[in-house]
Amino acid sequence: MSLIKSISGIRGTIGGRAGDGLSPLDIVKFTSAYATYIRRTTTRTSNVIVVGRDARLSGRMVLNIVTGTLTGMGFDVVNIGLATTPTTELAVVGEQACGGIIITASHNPRQWNALKLLNEQGEFLTDEQGQEVLRIAEAEDFDYADVDHLGREQKNYTYLRRHIEAVTALDLVDAAAIGKAGFTVAVDAVNSVGGVAIPKLLEKLGVKRVIPLFCDPTGNFGHTPEPIPENLTAISQLMRQGKADVGFVVDPDVDRLAIVMENGEFFVEEYTLVAVADYVLSHTPGATVSNLSSSRALRDVTERHGCTYTAAAVGEVNVTTEMRRTGAVIGGEGNGGVIYPALHYGRDALVGVALFLTLLAKSGMKVSELKKTYPQYAIAKTKLQLTPQMDVDAILKAVERHYAGERLTTIDGVKIDFADGWAHLRKSNTEPIIRIYSEAHTMEQAVELGENVKRIVEKLL
Secondary structure, three states, X not given: OOEEEEOOEEEEEOOOOEOOEOOHHHHHHXXXXXXXXXXXXXXXXXXXXEEEXXXXXXXXXXXXXXXXXXXXXXXXXXXXXXXXXHHHHHHHHHOOOOEEEEEOOOOOOOOXXXXXXXXXXXXXXXXXXXXXXXXXXXXXXXXXOOHHHOOOEEEOOOHHHHHHHHHHOOOOOOHHHHHHHOOEEEEEOOOOOHHHHHHHHHHHOOOOEEEEEOOOOOOOOOOOOOOXXXXXXXXXXXXXXXXOOEEEEEOOOOOOEEEEXXXXXXXXXXXXXXXXXXXXHHHOOOOEEEEOOOOHHHHHHHHHOOOOEEEEOOOHHHHHHHHHHHOOOEEEEOOOEEEOOOOOOXXXXXXXXXXXXXXXXXXXXXXXHHHOOOOOOEEEEEEEEOOOOOOHHHHHHHHHHHOOOOEEEOOOOEEEEEOOEEEEEEEOOOOOEEEEEEEEOOHHHHHHHHHHHHHHHHHHO
């Protein structure tokens, strides 16, 4: 059993003893702590908290406990039911709510679930705010409402439709061009809420032919849910048969978007943001932001448009903070997370699909031809397993000293920029490991660079 408390939320496996996983007692404790924090800090007068969930098998159970706890804390709950993460974020704003909770463990396997916590802007809590929630939970520093001040639950299942309407109304989304292109689109939604959301969006965009894979929102994931090539053999095989022009894959809460080309090869998650940013910058020049572990390709494309790129620490809230600081017109993360402030400050696969299809329709190219127009890089990923005896900060300091002659960035672990590539080492927020990302012009070079850095770290240990 596992229970992980981090900037990514309260994440754990279902079952087992309290404190060892995401048990009902843990759900009550952390929901109570969050409600207490919101009560003390919100500027809203609505007394509302929005709750949505993905299609995980444990989702309804967790939602019932969360809803009961929030009403027990005196909050009114707007239950939006099965919803994507970006839909829930938009619903917080739409309801002028005090905050929101998304019940999803994102790309984690079926035995996991999580509470992702939103502020009154429908954005994730910062690390400092999250730490205060954890402090309140540890101290059990919360008081429940008396019988005359209990909250009420209201169901409102209109927000997915409203989300889709907001996406299709964006100035840079051209449904007429998409419809005219006559695309056939394959969709892999891993049997979660994307199986409802993406086909409905495609219909609104004028796509007449959709081939669904794992689009029944049962929560019985059709494959390991992280949208990376080794988990996506079914859609890759379908695309190799020439049955569709493009394939879209989303994770269970639909904030990450992977694209499969017409030849069955992967567009690569990193290039989801690169392609969308290229299209946005061609119409609305401005700054861009991604995290330190994302491809240099975004920087290259941004500079090609005469604009400025900056990097943020890993984590959506860090990226959005930097985007606000720089006034970025587009940003996100290299895991397929597109953040388009013209709609909202959150990773949104629906926005990514709509903007990418518009770009594809207007380009007149095949997806594989479009991919060749971008700077070619490859990212390799490896990891170093941690033990309780390891001092992670000391390890990273030793790495910093070893590479003192290179250009270093230390806002999030250690990133080492070489002339022809980079390596980034950081402690995972969700697993007891140090993640090592490396990028170069070919995968062979990227793997070699990452393994070289890993060997040096092992020697330093």
